[in-house]
Amino acid sequence: MSQDCIRLEFKVDSENFASAGSASESVKTQLKLLGIGSSDVRRVAIAMYEGEINMVIHADGGKATVEIYHDRVEIILADRGPGIADIALAMKEGYSTAPEDIRALGFGAGMGLPNMKKNSDEMRIESKLGIGTTIYMTVRLT
Amino acid sequence: MKIREIAELLKAEVPVCKDKIDEEVYSACAADMMSDVLAYVKDQAVLITGLCNPQVVRTAEMMDIRCILLVRDKKPDSVILDLAREKGIVILCSPHRMYIACGLLYKAGLSGGEHCV
Numbered sequence: 001m002s003q004d005c006i007r008l009e010f011k012v013d014s015e016n017f018a019s020a021g022s023a024s025e026s027v028k029t030q031l032k033l034l035g036i037g038s039s040d041v042r043r044v045a046i047a048m049y050e051g052e053i054n055m056v057i058h059a060d061g062g063k064a065t066v067e068i069y070h071d072r073v074e075i076i077l078a079d080r081g082p083g084i085a086d087i088a089l090a091m092k093e094g095y096s097t098a099p100e101d102i103r104a105l106g107f108g109a110g111m112g113l114p115n116m117k118k119n120s121d122e123m124r125i126e127s128k129l130g131i132g133t134t135i136y137m138t139v140r141l142t
Numbered sequence: 143m144k145i146r147e148i149a150e151l152l153k154a155e156v157p158v159c160k161d162k163i164d165e166e167v168y169s170a171c172a173a174d175m176m177s178d179v180l181a182y183v184k185d186q187a188v189l190i191t192g193l194c195n196p197q198v199v200r201t202a203e204m205m206d207i208r209c210i211l212l213v214r215d216k217k218p219d220s221v222i223l224d225l226a227r228e229k230g231i232v233i234l235c236s237p238h239r240m241y242i243a244c245g246l247l248y249k250a251g252l253s254g255g256e257h258c259v
Contacts, residue, residue: 017195017197018195018196018197018221019196020197020200021197021200021201021203021204022200024200024204025200025203025204028203028204038206042204042205042206045204046180046204046205049180049200049201049204050180053197103175105176105193105195105197106174106175106176106177106193106195106197106198106201107175107176107177107197108177109175109177109178109181110177111177111178111180111181112177114181115177115180115181118181
């Protein structure tokens with residue numbers, strides 16, 4: 001199996017909510033250019049976009065790294081936010097700690113992490129309170 | 143149904159991507175929470191929403207939605223319009239409320255895809 005990959009790195013900026021999602025858009029464009037199937041592209045785009053929005057809402061941004069292999073896409077989202085106190089609870093559909101102003105913007109319904117898991121084949125969360133959170137996702141290409 | 147027909151039926155303005163209004167669309171979804179659109183929408187080409195911010199366009203882009211119908215007379219600002227133009231997503235602005243807009247479109251034959259989540 002070839003381990004050659006295309007590696008993309010993005011700084012996720014939290015200062016302007018309007019720009020949230022721009023990294024995911026770039027990845028989607030790149031995957032389309034590589035001729036990857038539309039359902040795979042959409043799974044990567046949704047998983048990453050949800051993660052990007054979470055980083056903006058909860059962690060003042062962070063860093064997104066995407067590695068595109070011939071058979072999979074690996075996404076690493078790392079932030080230095082407050083960390084997740086109870087990962088099992090955070091994974092529960094409908095549970096959210098997002099403030100009311102974020103809900104007014106159309107997010108914070110407690111669907112982000114479950115939807116990231118749904119759209120990826122593997123997902124792992126490492127989080128330490130006061131240090132930050134790193135989420136690793138793998139989407140296999142069909 | 144053509145996007146043009148949706149615009150006519152709902153008395154909607156087309157502030158961006160007018161050149162795409164003769165494209166055919168076959169199903170629609172409606173939500174104000176983009177979280178729900180990301181979690182539940184499958185292959186709907188039209189997003190009906192009362193939310194009016196740039197994340198509506200970004201969500202539509204992620205979901206391959208080709209037309210955003212803004213209800214309740216919401217007026218998109220230049221950031222939203224520029225983003226939609228860049229992504230080739232048609233924006234329609236209708237004075238109708240969400241329930242009426244959905245009802246009129248459903249009655250005219252635009253389906254919602256699967257009935258339950």
